[in-house]
Amino acid sequence: MASAETTQPDATSSVIRLMKHQAEGILCEGLLTGETRAGFEALLGTARDKDPVLSRAGAGSLLIGKASDKEFIAQVATRLTHDLEAVFWVEMGEQLIRNTSCKFAGFGEFKRFDLRVSFIPELLSDRPTIPSVASAEAVPNFAIDALCRVILERLRAEIRDQGAALASLPALASELLIGELGAIFPVLFPPAKDAFHYFASAAALASYYAWVAAFDATILRNFPVGVKDVGSFTLVPGPTSRVDFVADREFEELIRCNVQPDLPHERIPPMAAA
Amino acid sequence: MTRRGGPRIQNAFVVLSDLHFGNDLYESPTTPLLNVSLPNFGISEERVTRFFEDRCRGHFAPCVKRLPRYLRQLLWQLREDGFPGDKLDLLILLGDQSTLASASSYRFLREYVSQTEYETRDGDGVFGCSGLGFRSPDVLAIPGNHDKLLRKNLSLYNDEFTRKLDLAEQVEPQRCTIAVRRFGAREFIFILIDPSTYCVEDLTIEKDCRSHLAAGNVGKNLVEDVRTKLMFLKDYGQLDADVKLATGFSSAMKVLLVHYAVDETRFRSGLDELLLPHGCAGLGELVELLRKDFQLSMVLHGHLHVPLLYNYNGVQVISASTATRVDENRKTGFFLIKVFDTGAVIAEHHLWTGIAYTPDPDKALTREVGYFPEARVPAA
Numbered sequence: 132m133a134s135a136e137t138t139q140p141d142a143t144s145s146v147i148r149l150m151k152h153q154a155e156g157i158l159c160e161g162l163l164t165g166e167t168r169a170g171f172e173a174l175l176g177t178a179r180d181k182d183p184v185l186s187r188a189g190a191g192s193l194l195i196g197k198a199s200d201k202e203f204i205a206q207v208a209t210r211l212t213h214d215l216e217a218v219f220w221v222e223m224g225e226q227l228i229r230n231t232s233c234k235f236a237g238f239g240e241f242k243r244f245d246l247r248v249s250f251i252p253e254l255l256s257d258r259p260t261i262p263s264v265a266s267a268e269a270v271p272n273f274a275i276d277a278l279c280r281v282i283l284e285r286l287r288a289e290i291r292d293q294g295a296a297l298a299s300l301p302a303l304a305s306e307l308l309i310g311e312l313g314a315i316f317p318v319l320f321p322p323a324k325d326a327f328h329y330f331a332s333a334a335a336l337a338s339y340y341a342w343v344a345a346f347d348a349t350i351l352r353n354f355p356v357g358v359k360d361v362g363s364f365t366l367v368p369g370p371t372s373r374v375d376f377v378a379d380r381e382f383e384e385l386i387r388c389n390v391q392p393d394l395p396h397e398r399i400p401p402m403a404a405a
Numbered sequence: 406m407t408r409r410g411g412p413r414i415q416n417a418f419v420v421l422s423d424l425h426f427g428n429d430l431y432e433s434p435t436t437p438l439l440n441v442s443l444p445n446f447g448i449s450e451e452r453v454t455r456f457f458e459d460r461c462r463g464h465f466a467p468c469v470k471r472l473p474r475y476l477r478q479l480l481w482q483l484r485e486d487g488f489p490g491d492k493l494d495l496l497i498l499l500g501d502q503s504t505l506a507s508a509s510s511y512r513f514l515r516e517y518v519s520q521t522e523y524e525t526r527d528g529d530g531v532f533g534c535s536g537l538g539f540r541s542p543d544v545l546a547i548p549g550n551h552d553k554l555l556r557k558n559l560s561l562y563n564d565e566f567t568r569k570l571d572l573a574e575q576v577e578p579q580r581c582t583i584a585v586r587r588f589g590a591r592e593f594i595f596i597l598i599d600p601s602t603y604c605v606e607d608l609t610i611e612k613d614c615r616s617h618l619a620a621g622n623v624g625k626n627l628v629e630d631v632r633t634k635l636m637f638l639k640d641y642g643q644l645d646a647d648v649k650l651a652t653g654f655s656s657a658m659k660v661l662l663v664h665y666a667v668d669e670t671r672f673r674s675g676l677d678e679l680l681l682p683h684g685c686a687g688l689g690e691l692v693e694l695l696r697k698d699f700q701l702s703m704v705l706h707g708h709l710h711v712p713l714l715y716n717y718n719g720v721q722v723i724s725a726s727t728a729t730r731v732d733e734n735r736k737t738g739f740f741l742i743k744v745f746d747t748g749a750v751i752a753e754h755h756l757w758t759g760i761a762y763t764p765d766p767d768k769a770l771t772r773e774v775g776y777f778p779e780a781r782v783p784a785a
């Protein structure tokens with residue numbers, strides 16, 4: 132049976148939609164800490180299924196009330212970055228196996244030629260503004276998407292001005308996301324019953340933008356970006372800069388073993404074959 | 406790598422435990438939230454609440470998506486090392502298949518286990534991943550405490566998972582089921598047991614919940630059931646038309662499948678264990694009985710989400726971690742069990758690094774765990 136994912140033009144939508152679900156859970160966990168804990172537990176105790184609880188005005192009000200809590204935002208951002216890292220790279224491998232290419236808006240495109248994987252970057256620094264990655268089916272309000280990008284532009288400018296050594300890709304993404312969510316969450320005032328939907332959408336989009344911006348910032352400082360179990364990226368400066376991607380051996384093995392329809396025969400050692 | 410002239414892999418089993426599947430692929434690990442009012446537990450109320458928050462987390466979607474791809478990679482490597490099969494021989498599920506027993510989580514699980522592709526959709530679009538693609542006869546599964554969490558029996562688990570997946574072996578509360586699997590010249594006797602304790606009413610938490618939320622108890626009926634069935638198999642070579650040995654009882658490898666840990670003292674527990682027990686009373690005694698009277702060779706268990714290989718009074722025990730859930734400061738992973746033509750049985754641990762599965766560099770988790778009794782059965 133062919134998956135419907137094979138017909139999707141790029142992997143961006145899959146990642147953002149899955150991240151929205153992850154964000155919903157992370158926001159729930161956030162409400163189970165601190166001052167909102169008792170109120171959220173009381174709400175949970177009155178329903179059998181999570182959806183009615185999350186779409187209740189009471190839960191939404193708790194979330195809106197917590198939206199300015201810096202500790203809450205930092206925890207949400209850290210968890211989101213951790214989850215996005217796995218979601219992103221697993222999706223990349225999956226798409227390369229199924230489709231021979233995997234495009235992430237604002238990041239670049241991986242292409243597989245037989246078993247060799249190459250990468251064509253979409254360097255954000257070459258563009259006047261961060262391109263929108265929002266798709267109609269995934270985002271409830273394009274204003275959220277615009278807000279995410281405006282705030283991220285400001286944060287990116289701050290990073291450029293700092294000129295200091297950068298943290299690792301996940302650490303920088305997390306730092307950017309804390310800044311983004313810290314600016315977005317307090318100004319989101321959705322209807323209480325829709326709060327989880329809006330906050331989760333904003334968190335998913337913001338985490339994706341922070342991720343691609345962090346990658347761009349890291350690679351442009353000429354730092355090789357190494358992703359364990361995936362590969363390493365190195366900027367090759369020039370009139371038209373390119374990024375070389377070298378896949379890890381384990382990643383190549385994963386691709387090789389999953390794209391070839393037939394199982395191999397036993398390896399015969401040279402001596403035995405002779 | 407196995408070379409010609411060296412030991413050759415004859416069989417390979419994958420052991421997955423504590424999958425903790427949520428309602429669907431895309432559902433976040435935090436949900437479903439358990440919406441049950443907690444009575445006043447006094448000192449342990451906080452702990453019981455934490456149990457639901459921490460232990461009722463569900464699967465991590467990237468793990469679920471990557472696992473079938475990684476198993477395909479392992480199968481490739483096995484083939485290159487001389488493994489004769491075109492699929493892994495057996496999938497062993499050690500309980501807590503679902504994080505909170507529900508029809509939707511078991512539908513997700515059985516399609517994921519049995520199909521080569523899994524596809525679903527939320528309100529916004531389609532999600533999909535590869536499936537494990539195992540045939541029903543190649544799956545052995547026992548329930549865990551989460552598969553009957555706040556349930557008074559295993560009806561939901563067996564109705565929605567065991568029967569709909571058409572598994573030959575169904576386990577009932579405080580009962581055992583015997584499965585015989587023959588691979589070439591070798592036979593395995595798997596002893597599947599459910600020593601869980603149950604609540605009185607579905608979806609209610611009473612003051613005695615500490616006895617059944619996470620703990621088990623090997624009751625007299627279970628001991629008698631195991632003893633009777635194994636005695637019969639030992640004496641007559643068969644239990645019924647489907648469960649029969651082609652060789653003598655002593656030539657088969659006897660493996661106990663149980664969700665709970667045989668020896669909890671091997672695992673760090675701390676205050677949590679005092680306030681919310683995770684043990685299984687009588688399990689050690691049962692293992693001892695099976696060793697003495699029925700030559701038990703090995704026990705496979707899950708439950709504590711800690712991978713470990715240990716010896717319990719002469720019986721090799723394999724403790725499997727959670728394969729698809731990510732817990733803070735714990736290893737996510739699974740064991741591959743390889744049986745060689747020499748009779749050696751090797752357990753090999755693989756872990757989730759945060760992005761991918763990979764062989765566990767901890768050498769203590771990959772080693773010989775048993776030796777097959779001499780094969781006397783002619784190959785089929």
